[in-house]
Amino acid sequence: MRLFVFAALVMHGACSHADDSPVIPPDEFVFCTVCHGVQLKGNPLIEAPRLSRMEAWYVERQLHAFKKGWRGRHERDIAGMEMRPMAEILSDDDIDAVTTYVNSVDSELPGKTIRGNVKNGRTQYESCAACHGGNGEGIAALGAPSLTGVNDWYLVTQMKNFRDGTRGGNSADRYGAQMRAAAQILTVDQAIYDVVSYISTFQSKQER
């Protein structure tokens, strides 16, 4: 039954339009949408980011990171702590299944909520581009996820978390540790707002 549901998801998911024909979550993953919203479009009120269309390999890696306690263990990472128990209950098979689900849903691209200096952000982004690509498209081979389609407020939180060691502090978390090191250039919060504002311009290009 579940296989059938997923087959249906994948088929319809690919052509689903954000609003008109939402992908119906499998029963066992309805709870994801309570916080992350219908079509996983994100809900800033409970700090749950948009997940729609997120790369399957990245979703999988992050769920394992939560499960292993690399994320959502630091005392300052309150939102991460809310997420961690959700990942803990997922078996490896569940993670495969939920990854497929996450990647199959679509929703409209998130709105802009952060206003920084785009020009300064462009300069800052130069060092990010090596891994995340010139247009924030991500480079799977380097383990760097796409930055477009992600809520700008979520990017801000995560960059602060990486910079402050709230995320990426576990040496076993190779990619997390790498990003933590990279985030050290963002010494002041304004630099984070600037670079995130620049990243938002990639999305505008996509929308056009």
Next chain:
Amino acid sequence: MQKDYSRRQFLGLVGAAGGSTAIYQTSLALGLLPETGPLALADLQHIGGHKRRILILGAGISGLASAYELERAGYECTVIEASNRIGGRNLTLRSGDRVDEMGYDQVCRFDDDPHLYFNAGPARIPGHHKHVLHYCREFKIPLEPYINDNRNAYTHDYKAFGGRPVRIREYVTDARGFMSELLHKAVNKNDFEKRLSDEDKERILEFATVYGDLDANAMYKGSSRGGYKRGGFVEHGELKGTLDFSEMLKSNFWRYRMHWGEGEDQAMPLMQPVGGMDNIVKGFIKHVRSPILTNAQVQSIQLRQDGVDIVYNVKGRRRKLSGDFCMNSIPHHLLSGIYNNFSEDYADALASIERGHLCKIALQMKERFWERDNIYGGISWTNQPIEQIWYPTHGIHSEKGIMVGAYTFNIANAKFLERLNPEDRIKAAIEQGEKIHPGYAGYVECGVSVPWARMNHMMGCNAQWPEELLRNSFSILLNPEGRHYMMGDQISYHTGWQEGALASAHYALANIDERVRAELSGPTVMG
């Protein structure tokens, strides 16, 4: 330094000495307090042969009451509930019940016994909560007195009295005594802004003497109100003596908790349904005939000129319903995750309320040890994260009891408990309870925790309205947007109370009734 007291400051001082009782009585005498008005029950006109369909989102108290009232007036209703159960935050846990916490699905392991239950949500009904009492009367739900405030319970503050718990009886008595003594000293100096007449002065002093139980020299040397050390029945009673005034001031008890029982919603007497608060939910389920769909999660709310369209998922199927009106009790903080076409003002107002974080933990105790310590019902207070210990009013002198081992009002405390897994929450509750009742751990058989901001399809509790929004924008959400009504305790000045939920529902019902009456009596279309 000379200190002047205005009339207002004087009232403030009296208030500090013993809570708001004195202020309340004075204010009442001055006619400053309004009497609670008549019950604002929506009086729905039956729509006869006409058809009107109402979509009700959420099967909590406001949704159930709306369906009940509307269907009796001839409306067609469908209640759409996302979770697997009916009742919303009116939740009574008994043996074998499921606790659907996100990530931590728990089962309540209490013994199967009618009095071993835990009201995880609302737990007390004051006499002026007329809507709640109206339905209790209507559904013939037996009520019993509920003990909310108990002078024999404890106040515990690890920063005062060397961390020793102190009987509330002693604390309150001594606080009033010492404050009254001080009042004597102040009045005798006659440093009031407006000179008091000799008569007034004398009366104030008499008031202070009886209020604080002072001796003939207007000194406070202890009072029988605080209890006896020994004797008092067939032997001469020996008073306990007084607490150290300086330690009393160190304790945070006087700041808020000492006056808890004076609150309009908390002052005794209160009531509870016999056997569990969810008897109210059961009453609605018994009487409501409209379909109540569970496991039906709303995906989209689209407002139209002449109605509202709802899309929901149930068991992997997507369904659409159209109604003439929609009454929506979905938690405000979840709505921005659901497709909707609300106006910007309306959506902004919804987004500016923060979610609440109340958390309760219940423990099954193998013996009712507190009753041997003269405690029958009521609350002990502590400044540890558990904040409160509630002693059950029901099942007195039976073998076991369900004690509320934590109830957090402080958001930081709630968040601390939320972050723990259920097992660690119980451990924390036991460790902290031990500070008030030595040997506590030995009595605990099992426990269950309900952190409302982690419960599936809730993710929050009593909505936190910023003061400014409550003053300026409350009416945006109280009143409909088109044919869509927000409701529930979240749309009231009584968030976290069933009375708030019902008042909000009845406000919306009255508004719908008014509109439908107008529609039905509108100009007849000529053929």
